[in-house]
Amino acid sequence: MLGLDGQKMPKSYDNMSSLREPLEQISEKISTMPTDSARVRLSGPGDPEKCLVWQLHLTYSDQDIKEWATQGCQNTGIGCLECKKPVNDAIKAELELIHKEAEQFENDHDFVRSILLERGEKARESVRETLVEASLAIDLSVWQ
Numbered sequence: 001m002l003g004l005d006g007q008k009m010p011k012s013y014d015n016m017s018s019l020r021e022p023l024e025q026i027s028e029k030i031s032t033m034p035t036d037s038a039r040v041r042l043s044g045p046g047d048p049e050k051c052l053v054w055q056l057h058l059t060y061s062d063q064d065i066k067e068w069a070t071q072g073c074q075n076t077g078i079g080c081l082e083c084k085k086p087v088n089d090a091i092k093a094e095l096e097l098i099h100k101e102a103e104q105f106e107n108d109h110d111f112v113r114s115i116l117l118e119r120g121e122k123a124r125e126s127v128r129e130t131l132v133e134a135s136l137a138i139d140l141s142v143w144q
Contacts, residue, residue, distance in 0.1 A: 020102060023092050030088045035080040036073070046073040046080075053084050060090035
């Protein structure tokens with residue numbers, strides 16, 4: 001997946017959004033994403049296939065929104081900012097859930113510790129079993 005500017009997406013390019021980034025910043029980044037460079041005026045038709053926002057529509061929009069965006073872009077019925085709104089809304093809705101869940105972990109350190117202890121014990125049991133099997137396979141009695 002390309003970055004928000006259509007280039008590759010290393011962190012140093014600052015052309016990405018993280019899952020924990022404030023929703024307002026994500027909205028701002030989406031609203032400034034480049035669109036079809038051939039569509040310089042609202043009165044000119046665009047080509048969704050040449051637009052970075054279209055890639056987000058493919059992931060986040062249902063079929064009705066995709067058809068609306070395609071028709072609106074090609075027939076000059078909508079502007080680029082209007083086209084970005086449903087994508088922005090869908091991304092924000094998804095990220096709000098992630099932010100709420102992350103807050104639970106940030107605010108409840110005991111809960112996080114209990115998960116780590118429980119999962120750590122399960123991992124140790126699994127490793128013990130594997131080491132016993134391996135030692136039996138190579139006839140080592142140290143691990144039994």
